[in-house]
Amino acid sequence: METPKxxxxxxxEAKWYKHWLDKRYFYSKPDHREAxxxxxxxxxxxGVLHMGHxxxxxxxxxxxxxxxxxxxxxxxxxGTDHASxxxxxxVVQKLRAEGIKKSDLTREEFLKHAFEWKDKHGGIILEQLKxxxxxxxxxxxxxxxxxxxxxxxxxxxxDLYKKGKVYxxxxxxxxxxxxxTALSDEEVLHKEVNSxxxxxxxxxxETEDQWLTIATTRPExxxxxxxICINPNDERFKSLHGKQAIVPLSNRVIxxxxxxxxxxxxxxxCLKVTPAHDTNDYELGKKHNLETLDIxxxxxxxxxxxxxxxxxxxxxxxxxxxxxxxxxGYLVKTEDHINKIGYSERTDAVIEPRLSLQWFVNMKELAKxxxxxxxxxxxxxxxxxxxxxxxxxxxxxxxxxxxxxLWWGHQIPAWYFGEGTEDYVVAKTKEExxxxxxxxxxxSINIADLKQxxxxxxxxxxxxxxxxxxxxxxxxxxxxxxxxxxxxxxxVTAPEIMFFWVAxxxxxxxxxxxxxxxxxxxxxxxxRDKLGRKMSKSLGNSxxxxxxxxxxGADGVRMGILISSPAGNDLPFDTSQxxxxxxxxxxxxxxxxxxxGWEVKDMEQPKSSQVAIEWFEAKFNQELKEINDLFxxxxxxxxxxxxxxxxxxxxxxxxxxxxxxxxxQPIDSITLEATKVFFEKILKIIQPFMPFxxxxxxxxxxxxxxxxxxxxxxxxxxxxxxxxxxxxxxxTNAEEIITHIRNIRKKxxxxxxxxxDLFVKKNKEINTTFDSVLVKMGNLSQLEYTNDKIANxxxxxxxxxxxxxxxxxxxxxxxxxxxxxxxxxxxxxFLNSVLKKLQNExxxxxxxxQVLANERKKExxxxxxxxxxxxKLGSLV
RNA sequence: GGGGGAUUAGCUCAGCUGGUUCAGAGCACCUGCCUUACAAGCAGGGGGUCACUGGUUCGAACCCAGUAUUCCCCACCA
Numbered sequence: 029m030e031t032p033k034x035x036x037x038x039x040x041e042a043k044w045y046k047h048w049l050d051k052r053y054f055y056s057k058p059d060h061r062e063a064x065x066x067x068x069x070x071x072x073x074x075g076v077l078h079m080g081h082x083x084x085x086x087x088x089x090x091x092x093x094x095x096x097x098x099x100x101x102x103x104x105x106x107g108t109d110h111a112s113x114x115x116x117x118x119v120v121q122k123l124r125a126e127g128i129k130k131s132d133l134t135r136e137e138f139l140k141h142a143f144e145w146k147d148k149h150g151g152i153i154l155e156q157l158k159x160x161x162x163x164x165x166x167x168x169x170x171x172x173x174x175x176x177x178x179x180x181x182x183x184x185x186x187d188l189y190k191k192g193k194v195y196x197x198x199x200x201x202x203x204x205x206x207x208x209t210a211l212s213d214e215e216v217l218h219k220e221v222n223s224x225x226x227x228x229x230x231x232x233x234e235t236e237d238q239w240l241t242i243a244t245t246r247p248e249x250x251x252x253x254x255x256i257c258i259n260p261n262d263e264r265f266k267s268l269h270g271k272q273a274i275v276p277l278s279n280r281v282i283x284x285x286x287x288x289x290x291x292x293x294x295x296x297x298c299l300k301v302t303p304a305h306d307t308n309d310y311e312l313g314k315k316h317n318l319e320t321l322d323i324x325x326x327x328x329x330x331x332x333x334x335x336x337x338x339x340x341x342x343x344x345x346x347x348x349x350x351x352x353x354x355x356x357g358y359l360v361k362t363e364d365h366i367n368k369i370g371y372s373e374r375t376d377a378v379i380e381p382r383l384s385l386q387w388f389v390n391m392k393e394l395a396k397x398x399x400x401x402x403x404x405x406x407x408x409x410x411x412x413x414x415x416x417x418x419x420x421x422x423x424x425x426x427x428x429x430x431x432x433x434l435w436w437g438h439q440i441p442a443w444y445f446g447e448g449t450e451d452y453v454v455a456k457t458k459e460e461x462x463x464x465x466x467x468x469x470x471x472s473i474n475i476a477d478l479k480q481x482x483x484x485x486x487x488x489x490x491x492x493x494x495x496x497x498x499x500x501x502x503x504x505x506x507x508x509x510x511x512x513x514x515x516x517x518x519x520v521t522a523p524e525i526m527f528f529w530v531a532x533x534x535x536x537x538x539x540x541x542x543x544x545x546x547x548x549x550x551x552x553x554x555x556r557d558k559l560g561r562k563m564s565k566s567l568g569n570s571x572x573x574x575x576x577x578x579x580x581g582a583d584g585v586r587m588g589i590l591i592s593s594p595a596g597n598d599l600p601f602d603t604s605q606x607x608x609x610x611x612x613x614x615x616x617x618x619x620x621x622x623x624x625g626w627e628v629k630d631m632e633q634p635k636s637s638q639v640a641i642e643w644f645e646a647k648f649n650q651e652l653k654e655i656n657d658l659f660x661x662x663x664x665x666x667x668x669x670x671x672x673x674x675x676x677x678x679x680x681x682x683x684x685x686x687x688x689x690x691x692x693q694p695i696d697s698i699t700l701e702a703t704k705v706f707f708e709k710i711l712k713i714i715q716p717f718m719p720f721x722x723x724x725x726x727x728x729x730x731x732x733x734x735x736x737x738x739x740x741x742x743x744x745x746x747x748x749x750x751x752x753x754x755x756x757x758x759x760t761n762a763e764e765i766i767t768h769i770r771n772i773r774k775k776x777x778x779x780x781x782x783x784x785d786l787f788v789k790k791n792k793e794i795n796t797t798f799d800s801v802l803v804k805m806g807n808l809s810q811l812e813y814t815n816d817k818i819a820n821x822x823x824x825x826x827x828x829x830x831x832x833x834x835x836x837x838x839x840x841x842x843x844x845x846x847x848x849x850x851x852x853x854x855x856x857x858f859l860n861s862v863l864k865k866l867q868n869e870x871x872x873x874x875x876x877x878q879v880l881a882n883e884r885k886k887e888x889x890x891x892x893x894x895x896x897x898x899x900k901l902g903s904l905v
Numbered sequence: 906g907g908g909g910g911a912u913u914a915g916c917u918c919a920g921c922u923g924g925u926u927c928a929g930a931g932c933a934c935c936u937g938c939c940u941u942a943c944a945a946g947c948a949g950g951g952g953g954u955c956a957c958u959g960g961u962u963c964g965a966a967c968c969c970a971g972u973a974u975u976c977c978c979c980a981c982c983a
Contacts, residue, residue, distance in 0.1 A: 622942035
């Protein structure tokens with residue numbers, strides 16, 4: 029049978045993923061084993077896979093697969109988030125394209141469309157994760173609007189209401205005039221933009237021709253002005269105290285008030301106050317009992333207070349009013365100005381601060397245990413620098429606006445029975461509400477008169493229950509699953525959603541289960557392109573993950589994305605990294621090809637093979653220990669790098685070369701068997717990173733029984749002993765000698781095929797363990813120990829012993845001399861630096877014994893080497 | 906404006922409690938090789954004032970202070 033020259037990823041991947049599914053290896057149910065639980069950060073239900081998901085889910089899969097091999101009951105729960113704003117925006121857009129306006133639909137009709145959309149596009153992303161090899165328990169796939177999930181969201185709201193932690197109130201909220209909903213602070217992105225500062229003059233009331241000038245970036249809001257504010261300490265405006273001003277165009281008379289809030293340095297020192305349209309102005313308005321004039325409609329057009337601008341959009345009005353103010357002599361001047369403006373994360377509309385009646389969660393008390401348990405390390409952050417950011421936020425946590433003026437989501441279970449501000453009750457069903465209303469009002473009310481709140485909850489108000497509700501922890505308290513799987517182990521997510529999601533899950537965990545939702549949080553970075561820009565759909569700079577997988581194989585892409593991605597650092601991604609991953613797959617494939625081609629013969633095991641086996645055993649153990657350590661510290665990319673080097677350098681370049689029989693020569697059975705066992709071990713440690721090729725080769729290298737798959741094989745154990753350390757040190761020496769030999773070949777243009785003699789002048793105790801390896805790897809005709817120097821030879825020094833390779837016909841005495849002189853020069857310089865230290869009395873007095881001894885040894889070694897070099901130089905002349 | 910990081914080779918990053926892991930790795934680069942596992946490869950090699958300036962110390966990439974550059978978070982000036 030002809031083994032292909034390169035590894036073909038495509039068929040292999042489909043085959044094994046199906047096999048794993050058939051065998052239900054991803055499926056988990058509670059048993060006697062230790063649980064290892066990961067809940068996926070649920071992607072938007074209608075989303076498609078991007079590079080950020082690739083990074084995030086690869087890391088989770090690596091952790092899960094390793095845990096599975098460590099004998100834990102690994103459970104990775106997948107699912108999707110209903111993503112209320114994002115999804116609703118998409119559905120609205122789609123309907124608009126079909127000529128249907130949302131406002132023409134009833135709530136029920138709209139939701140029907142939304143569910144159709146969800147059924148069509150939902151879960152695409154999960155299918156894509158399968159291509160990546162993610163070993164999620166698909167039988168547990170959850171959705172934040174599943175019936176029992178929804179029930180728990182409502183329960184939590186009702187519970188918080190009963191505890192007095194949610195309230196309804198008028199607040200200045202971030203209003204998205206496009207999505208027509210309030211947003212939380214976290215959903216607003218601030219961008220610096222070039223804008224204009226308009227200087228407008230207001231006439232002082234009851235004067236002939238006295239004016240004051242204010243500076244504003246939003247001239248259209250003057251129609252909502254209800255005061256002018258100056259700093260009481262501002263000497264320039266003392267004469268204005270107690271006066272009134274006249275608003276241009278609308279000619280309303282408004283008071284001039286005093287408040288130290290006003291920055292005397294900025295603009296003109298006079299501030300116009302528009303309580304309805306600015307957060308700070310609102311606060312001022314409350315303090316000074318100002319009137320609040322809201323001049324906008326919900327969609328950002330002006331209302332009847334906008335005079336002749338009624339019905340026009342705020343940005344059009346800004347342009348028009350500039351002209352009118354100029355024409356009428358109110359506009360003194362304009363200046364360029366850079367300021368920060370809030371944009372909706374979802375629709376990119378400019379946020380309008382707007383007063384409205386919303387539901388809020390009081391966060392102060394809830395946040396306390398969540399802060400404490402991160403700071404004291406009960407929940408660990410990786411990297412832990414994020415604790416600072418977390419603390420800063422949690423110590424200044426603000427109340428959470430949880431109502432959204434949307435239809436797609438969990439409708440708020442509040443029921444209104446009148447127009448008064450207190451005419452409502454909170455209950456899960458209309459029937460329960462009716463009972464409560466009757467208790468509250470002591471009147472009999474018709475159930476038909478109850479009207480449910482139109483709004484739905486913020487998406488995160490359901491997402492914060494994710495680690496609990498995927499196990500029905502609230503609807504079926506203390507069920508077997510929640511008791512077994514909760515708290516979950518590791519959460520892998522982006523730092524951007526630390527507050528949106530991570531913090532709130534921690535809050536919910538302590539509030540509802542009295543326990544942390546997870547033990548570790550691994551923060552990934554942002555995936556950027558070569559130019560350092562964030563990869564995004566709008567920039568079009570993100571490669572299509574599925575195409576990458578087709579091109580480089582899932583294993584190659586997994587490796588490419590992990591190799592340079594330490595926790596918390598951004599990942600500058602380039603497809604060449606996937607190429608490296610694909611090359612690595614191919615390397616492993618070819619190593620297998622080599623081993624699988626050997627024929628066994630009943631023959632004696634070469635000494636070199638015996639030594640090689642002993643050495644690789646030790647090397648593997650050493651590196652495995654390192655890899656385990658790195659995993660424990662969540663240094664995933666370093667664990668991969670260590671694995672990569674172990675396989676490529678140690679196993680392929682050294683071990684296989686050491687034991688490789690000559691062309692078409694057979695191998696002894698002991699060596700072959702040992703090699704297969706090693707191969708199996710390295711496949712095991714690469715399995716979490718590159719599961720497909722690992723499984724494929726696992727089955728090719730040995731006949732397997734039914735169910736004997738690497739995905740559930742046991743993670744190797746690492747042992748260490750003194751003997752292992754000795755052989756590792758001995759190998760390092762051998763490696764040095766072989767490198768010297770190769771160098772001599774290269775410098776003298778001696779082909780690898782040509783055998784050479786090596787003579788060793790033994791100056792001190794020498795270890796001969798690797799002699800047979802030297803002969804093989806150096807392609808030596810002989811290795812001989814002598815007491816004399818060899819004349820006319822290339823030479824080098826290793827561990828104080830001298831090595832000679834006699835010159836062939838081509839000799840370059842001068843070059844050899846030069847090399848020796850350079851080495852001598854360097855060694856003398858080195859000795860000098862050591863002596864300097866040793867002659868420093870303070871160093872000798874202050875340094876610990878160990879350090880001193882080391883320096884003395886350095887001195888002795890250097891002296892010895894100098895002696896040898898000088899002698900050799902002498903003999904060359 | 907407040908807070909937190911970061912700065913080590915061309916790129917991405919390791920470097921623990923200051924001393925043989927001390928200046929490292931991978932990629933990239935350069936030079937030889939189509940040597941029958943692998944050119945998606947093999948062998949060898951060159952790259953760094955550890956951002957800068959001081960200080961502490963017998964000794965600093967590492968500790969301290971300041972400076973510069975840069976990223977992130979929070980709060981914002983109309």
